[in-house]
Amino acid sequence: MAQPRVIIIGAGPSGVRCAEALVAAGLRPTVVDENRRDGGQIYRRQPDNFTRPYAKLYGTEAERAQSLHESFDALRGKIDYLPETLAWNIADGRVHVTSKQRTKALPYDALVICAGATDRLMPVKGWHYAGTYSLGASQIALKAQACAIGRQIVFLGTGPLLYLVASQYIKAGANVVAVLDTSPFMRRVAALPKLLARPAVLRNGFALVANLKRAGVQVLTGITPLEIKGSPETGVQGVVIRDNRGNERSFECDAVGMGYHLRPETQLADLARCAFRFDHETRQWLPEVGEDGRTSVPGVYLAGDGMKVLGADGAEIGGRLAAMAVLKDFKLKVSEDELQKLRAEQAKMDRFRRGLVQAFPWPAQQAAQLPDDAIVCRCEAITAGELRRVVGETGAQEANRAKAFSRVGMGRCQGRYCGHAGAEVIAHAAGVPVEQVGRLRGQAPVKPLSIAVREEVE
Template sequence: MIAVIGAGPAGLSAAATAAERGEKVLLIDSSPRLGGQYWRHLPSNWNDDRSLHYDFSKAQALFDRVLTNPLITRHSNAHVWQAEKNDGVFTLFVVRDGVEEKVIADKVILATGAYDRSIPFPGWTLPGVMTPGAAQAMLKSHGVLVGKRVVVAGTGPFILPVAAGLADSGAEIVGLYEANNPIRWLLNLHGFILNPSKIAEALYYMKKLRKHRISIRFGKSVDSTSKGFATVNGKRVDCDVVAVGWGFVPDLSLAGILGAQLKVDGDGTVVVAVDSHQETSVPGLFAAGESTGIGGSTLSMIEGVIAAGGKGKFARWRAQVFARGLQRVYPVPTNWQAKLNDQTIICRCEEVTLGDICSSVDELGAENGRTAKLFTRAGMGLCQGRVCGRNVSEIVAAKRAEKVHDSERMGGAQRPTAGPISLGELGDGLQKKF
């Protein structure tokens, strides 16, 4: 039996392909509905016209293939919190409805996706400041507009559909700020030539933005936020929501737990190392989608097919060229630390400030993100450093005029468990029914 973890573009493609090749598949996903983050959609009671999606037909086709295939069993609302491999067989520990169960699989395909990368700035913990992914999720999954006057900022192609979707649903986009210069698009000309469908997609969003009279302001970013306004390159912009995102961070917890070799991508992002079949360094453990490198839904679907034994190596190469091009076009500006002050919170969970981290370096001798964490608790909270880990490492390194070592970056992606579990669930399956 093949266990596929994650039901986004990569996981759905992997599950459908494997089942169509005659394999028994268990598709495990933490959400109630298929689609992952990219194809989040409203519940069936909404009569959703899918107008917030670009090309939802691809999602629907995969949903149909997965839902009608008798070889696929689905576990939704299920969280894999722990995993191990013994004698060539994988055991996954899955919590569903407050009950823990063990799943045995011969092959595991990780399609665990990614989440928004965040960078701290003064005021980023205020209610109303969120990631573009949060604004998008509230709208696409729940039909809720997070605000009336919204600033969308950061870098990367993702901020465009977020702004367009919010505007389509009635929000006023008071500012759309892309930190990088459009001249950098020339760095991915070859990517566009190899992937002409991406030109069509870019034009689709540009047209939507033009319809709402939204223009992208380049080279600008949010300096700070206060109640009711954001400061953008020194200028006050009144708003009730600020959505800022700096690309994505792959979710590598399960890959790390199972001992798969990780590696550091060109832009400092930690990813799972895979071979041409999408197999990790652990035999039988495959990875597809964002966990092998941020590349978007097209690349994720191709990788899912290959991980399940299907074809598509040329298509994958083409999409990888585009993904690498995007990395060059949309780097995170290196000067982000200059906007912080001593009171700025860096670790949201444990309320650790920049001042706390700096004094752990100056006074206590912290040498890297790990020792700064031990001195300050930055990264020890409920999110386990998923939001602040990389930022803390980079702050400590900058303070010591050093570069963050790859070993530290990869160590920061390692977690002893992939999700929290209560002692009751661990012991005898606490019935946590809401």
């Protein structure tokens, strides 16, 4: 009997552990990865000519990063590895990929999508000025290019990644002016029962904040962003906020790193025709996932942060569980004891995740408070006022209809960075629940392709 053709999209923590489990069972999966090397975003490898030690590059995650990299190195001869390869469409049992100006379709019997997550962003007036980056982009600059995003940096948003990236910049010797968190401190106190599901991770979080304060960084909670000051000619020049006492405060800077947690990268799951559901806790649409990563589409599985954001170690567990689901569905042997152990560990991580959602909520009210001249969609320069006009004049209360009238979400990012905030603006203007606005439909290609790309025919 021929081996099942298994394709894994993504070589981050979930993709590596999924491939490892499949190889251990005697399979040879194909691993498609957009990046130049394995590791994903969180464990992104530095270029070959960089020599920074793991401890300096990954901090408290150094040991896990090194373990993942070494595991993947050991797999290289046992998998079909396609780096620098974009999976841009899924249709008719095939994954369409492109690399080096060539595109081809890879047939599969089982597909495990380990697409990871991207920054979840809430616009603020002036965020389109040069010098405003997402937290993920700030990390890439530091890890892959060994440079800071500015000389005086403000980090703005909420969630653990906000503090992690700021700490990484301090460790690298950058000048971090302030960390400005929209979440009130007492939300964290209320979430402690859930956060105690992972005490070691909680301690690391406290340590990050303590290290920032020890370095002289101003750390403010419960703030409201008002504006990123600057101009098209000079770029970012400062940040204006309202603090938790209602006082307006300004911080001079030439760069801002922004982020409000992460959002699962779901476009490939959408193209694979997986069903979605609205998650009221996080106010976003997520793929419906059954036991061990099975989706509503037979033969398609999700793992890691592309399914639900559980963090890097949670992604590793998700990758192993998805591999075991593939093996079981092909009537291959798996260890039931190991399966139950992984499920129990994942449940503990999910409790911690819900604690993070409670402690660092998505600030939906900020979308309602955006001034009309604030840009929501940076790709197409669509303002909050334009979205409100579309709702009022055309009656568009659904995301894709509003997109057709305004072009919001039609740009290079296809709504990855404006879709959630745009839905909140539409919902408030229309006076309807945000789930009624729906979600922007995934379109192929998920990222722009060069017009010079040619198809390979096998």
